[in-house]
Amino acid sequence: MAKRLGELEQFLLYALVALGDEAYGASIHREIEARSGRSLLVGAVYTLLDRLESRGLVASWVGEPTAARGGRRRKHYRLTPAGARLLLVAHEEHHRMVRGLGSRLARLAER
Amino acid sequence: MAKRLGELEQFLLYALVALGDEAYGASIHREIEARSGRSLLVGAVYTLLDRLESRGLVASWVGEPTAARGGRRRKHYRLTPAGARLLLVAHEEHHRMVRGLGSRLARLAER
DNA sequence: GATTAGTACAACTTTGTTGTAGATTTCGCG
């Protein structure tokens, strides 16, 4: 299987999980900021989407122009099975690493 | 406050939380592999410890030679308050990003 | 053609990885 995912790559893939069919560059950017509270430039999203697609972890298709307002056509993305499996690996590693440490960490941080 | 932590940097700091007083390069390496299941070379740990210390996120002191076995003196590390706070920020961002997505991800990955 | 919504990408910085070298300490063996 492919190599590891970076942390922001993981966030991006989680956003795809959350967004389902409504995942495209700009909505992914909004979703990451809204969910996590972490801010990033939209450019970062497109850079990572390109890299992830070339690794076969996401797939894309260009949508129809939307009825609503102006703007270029949306390019939609979804997780591939390979991408989902790799994200799950990262998910489980993180979960095991963190398990049971939350309250200790909170105590250390409030000093 | 300082910049973001990388993912492996976070793992390393979690290992410090888990190990308490018994944190030094080699034990940190073992702890990360044992907890997360992720494998890495010990060299990576020392590289990151140096970088984290120069950012003021961990502090170190050299221990006495241990009665037991051979080996060079251990250099012990602990989280500084700044390090703990930064780790907590990453912890919370990750938690919010992932929240509620676990079961959907598992379903996508089993295809 | 002004405005809005969205994508592309080059250049650069920071993190992560690998491999090798070196420092100390204990222990067995002649």
Added chain:
DNA sequence: CGCGAAATCTACAACAAAGTTGTACTAATC
């Protein structure tokens, strides 16, 4: 004993991958 082998641990250079920033561009509506 005292010397070298083995055990335990740290250091770091060189490279690869991921993250960040800023700007330019495309395409649709009014």
